[in-house]
Structures are given as C-alpha cells and as structure tokens.
Amino acid sequence: xxxxxxxxxxxxxxxxxxxxxxxxxxxxxxxxxxxxxxxxxxxxxxxxxxxxxxxxxxxxxxxxxxxxxxxxxxxxxxxxxxxxxxxxxxxxxxxxxxxxxxxxxxxxxxxxxxxxxxxxxxxxxxxxxxxxxxxxxxxxxxxxxxxxxxxxxxxxxxxxxxxxxxxxxxxxxxxxxxxxxxxxx
Amino acid sequence: xxxxxxxxxxxxxxxxxxxxxxxxxxxxxxxxxxxxxxxxxxxxxxxxxxxxxxxxxxxxxxxxxxxxxxxxxxxxxxxxxxxxxxxxxxxxxxxxxxxxxxxxxxxxxxxxxxxxxxxxxxxxxxxxxxxxxxxxxxxxxxxxxxxxxxxxxxxxxxxxxxxxxxxxxxxxxxxxx
Numbered sequence: 037x038x039x040x041x042x043x044x045x046x047x048x049x050x051x052x053x054x055x056x057x058x059x060x061x062x063x064x065x066x067x068x069x070x071x072x073x074x075x076x077x078x079x080x081x082x083x084x085x086x087x088x089x090x091x092x093x094x095x096x097x098x099x100x101x102x103x104x105x106x107x108x109x110x111x112x113x114x115x116x117x118x119x120x121x122x123x124x125x126x127x128x129x130x131x132x133x134x135x136x137x138x139x140x141x142x143x144x145x146x147x148x149x150x151x152x153x154x155x156x157x158x159x160x161x162x163x164x165x166x167x168x169x170x171x172x173x174x175x176x177x178x179x180x181x182x183x184x185x186x187x188x189x190x191x192x193x194x195x196x197x198x199x200x201x202x203x204x205x206x207x208x209x210x211x212x213x214x215x216x217x218x219x220x221x
Numbered sequence: 222x223x224x225x226x227x228x229x230x231x232x233x234x235x236x237x238x239x240x241x242x243x244x245x246x247x248x249x250x251x252x253x254x255x256x257x258x259x260x261x262x263x264x265x266x267x268x269x270x271x272x273x274x275x276x277x278x279x280x281x282x283x284x285x286x287x288x289x290x291x292x293x294x295x296x297x298x299x300x301x302x303x304x305x306x307x308x309x310x311x312x313x314x315x316x317x318x319x320x321x322x323x324x325x326x327x328x329x330x331x332x333x334x335x336x337x338x339x340x341x342x343x344x345x346x347x348x349x350x351x352x353x354x355x356x357x358x359x360x361x362x363x364x365x366x367x368x369x370x371x372x373x374x375x376x377x378x379x380x381x382x383x384x385x386x387x388x389x390x391x392x393x394x395x396x397x398x
Contacts, residue, residue, distance in 0.1 A: 088342065089338040090319065092338070092341075097307070101315045131281065152357070159353035159354050160367045161381055173340060178340075186343075212334075
C-alpha cells in the first residue's frame, strides 16, 4: 500500500480551510474539493466523496461539517476547531464588510440589477457543481434512480427534509447493502 | 425586544436550524425565512432575499447568510452569536459521529451506508441547485445569465469568480429587471 494521504498539522488545517473559505466564491464545495484532493492530497477523490456523503447526511453546513470531520480525523478536537475557525473567520469578516458597504448603496438601481445577475450566475455555478458531483454515478442505474427520486421528493414535491431524508437514506442504504456484490464491480 | 433578548433569540433560532440543516445550508433557507421574517419580524422579506444574494456574492460557506442576518439584526455581537449558534450543535454531532465513521473504515455496513448515501447526496445538491434557479430565474434577463454562465462554468477553465464578476458587472452596466 503506497502512502496516498499526507497528514496535515493543526496549522495546515487552519491555513488550508482559511484559503478555501476566502477563495470559495459561489459556495465552498468546489474549492474545498480542489484543496483537499487535488492541491494537498489529504484525501483521495473517492474518500472525499464518501466523507462529503456523511457531511451531507448530518445536519449543518456541508463544508463546515467537512472541515470539522477532516480536522478531527487528522488532529482531534484541536484540528477540528482549527479547520472550522479557519473556514469561517475570513468569510464572516468579508460578509460583514460587504453588508456595511451594501447598506449604503442598496437602493442604487445599478446595484439592484448587479445583484440580480450575480445571483443568477451563482445559481448556474451551483448547477455546474451538482453535475460534477454526480459524475461518479454515470452508468450506475440504481444510483441515478435514487438521485432522481431524491430530487423529485425534495425539489418537486417539497417534502420537509426532516421527513424525506431518513426515508430516502434508509431505502438507498438498504438497496446498497442488498446489491453490494454488484457495487464492487 | 432588548438587545440581550435579541441575542438569545438569534442563538435559539440558529442553534435549532443548525440541527435541522439536513442536506446542508441551502435546505434551511425557507425555514430560516419563516423564523427570521414571519415569526420574529427581525427583517422584511425583501431584505432577507437581498441579504441572501449578498451572502452569495461573498466567499465562504452557503451559511454565511446567517452571519449577515445576525449582523443586521444585532450588530457585531449578533453576527458572532448567530455564526457560533449555527456552527456549534452540528459540529459537535459531526465530532461524535465521524470518529465512528473512521473506526469502521472497512466494515461492510459502512461501505453500504456510504454507497447508499452518495446518490442521495447528489439528489440533494441537484435539489439545492433547482431552488437557486427558481429563486433567481425571475425574468428573461436573469434566465439568459443562467443559460450563458452554466456552460461557461462547465466547459471553460475560467475561475468561477471571473464568471460571477462578469455577470455582476453586466448587471450593473446594462441590467434590466
């Protein structure tokens, strides 16, 4: 077994997630994946997707959870705190700074339309991110089916997530368990 | 409400949302809107949407809107209280569960849970994306922005910030609606 993971220090965790937070425009999912998998090699792509699955499953911001889980995995509670504070501190300062500026100009028509267009582009970015995350599912009919049913239940039927998620997760995990020989293919 | 009362209210609202945020930050936006606008009346509906858009413009997790709401409602203390409240409960839960998750790295049931959760994750992110689209595609101009920027995000090597900045600049210069 070759060493594919590099074990970060507490300071590495703070700095890594600080950069993810500050650079993560339009959401930090893409930038955290880039940092953790591609730039620093802390996790493989498969491990990252698996850990993201856990962090989606648990309540809370996905990448906030990811920073806590990853920090704790390598450096215990100090690592978790360093990663989470690293992730949050820059963006909190920036967003409050933007809030102060925005308050002064929010009624200017050009600012109103700039925000409308910016939000629309951010929506497109999220769609692009969703499509990239879905890439490992291509060709796996069961996985695609579960993803489509999840989408319909949440986005179309508008079920409360607190009811829908346990049901969907239980069914999907049960199917994965029953069909696990095929899953290895 | 007195300032300490407001801070306590922020802590309770966002602490509760922290544990309700299944599927990540975007899943609690409607509930956040209900609590902040309808129940507590801290912000108007239009103001809430504006702050949400502003938080999208800033870097960081999707839940940055929480810090902004806290700041708008009760200043710097409000921002800190709201941010900590939305982070702490879920983080403690992650700490408790992720240790188990790694201890059973090679257990068959863990692999089944992971394999089963993955497509659910994909569906939830797709659902989040559709919520974003519904929120923003309100006129032909913004629909055009989405139609042009989506392939740019998918098929070009441009940094997302460049595309987002271009959209904002276009809106500022020649935007309608």
